[in-house]
Amino acid sequence: MAKQHGQDSRGPSQRQLRVGETVRKELSDILTRGRFSDPDLDGVIVTIPEVRMTPDLRLATCLVMPLGGVNAEKVEKALNRSAKYLRGQISRRLTMKYMPDLRFVLDTRFDDDDRIGTLLHTPEVSRDLDTDDEAND
Numbered sequence: 001m002a003k004q005h006g007q008d009s010r011g012p013s014q015r016q017l018r019v020g021e022t023v024r025k026e027l028s029d030i031l032t033r034g035r036f037s038d039p040d041l042d043g044v045i046v047t048i049p050e051v052r053m054t055p056d057l058r059l060a061t062c063l064v065m066p067l068g069g070v071n072a073e074k075v076e077k078a079l080n081r082s083a084k085y086l087r088g089q090i091s092r093r094l095t096m097k098y099m100p101d102l103r104f105v106l107d108t109r110f111d112d113d114d115r116i117g118t119l120l121h122t123p124e125v126s127r128d129l130d131t132d133d134e135a136n137d
Contacts (some may be wrong), residue, residue, distance in 0.1 A: 016053040023060050023090060023100065024051040030089045040071075040078035049107055053100065060100040063107035072106050079104040 012020070028048050036042055045067040052061045066075045079086075083102040091099040119125060 012053065013055070016055065016057070019057055019096075019100075020051040020053040020060065022094060023053070024048050024062070026090050026093050027051070027062060027086065027102075030086060030093075034089070036078075036082060038078045038082055040074050041082065044071075044075055046075060046079070047107075049109075057096075058098060058100055060102050062102055062104050063109075064104050065107045076104055076106050 031046050031048070047065050047067065048062055049065070050063045052063070053059070054061075062079075064076065064079060066072055080103070083104065087099055087102050090102075120129070
């Protein structure tokens with residue numbers, strides 16, 4: 001059966017990873033040095049741990065988190081409002097056939113890890129895990 005376009009079980013290609021990392025680096029540099037007229041971004045330090053590119057390299061999903069997680073939703077909305085400006089700044093620095101549209105999403109991976117860790121240490125789950133360990137011995 002033919003593989004559908006855009007679906008790949010192996011994950012992102014080397015090209016997607018390379019372009020995503022290049023966009024992440026330039027975006028980080030712009031946010032570090034840039035001055036914004038948006039008061040929600042003024043003086044806020046934003047970390048960008050990852051940029052995920054679509055297979056056609058037309059959309060960049062930027063995972064962002066303000067330092068300390070303070071006013072995260074407010075910063076996310078401000079970055080999405082400034083996406084066209086940031087896209088223009090990045091396009092001046094990179095040579096690409098198409099400059100991807102930027103979409104900013106909060107990076108909740110660490111919160112999810114904490115939530116899962118907390119769930120694994122609840123008495124109900126710990127009891128079930130101990131029972132499975134004893135059955136394997």
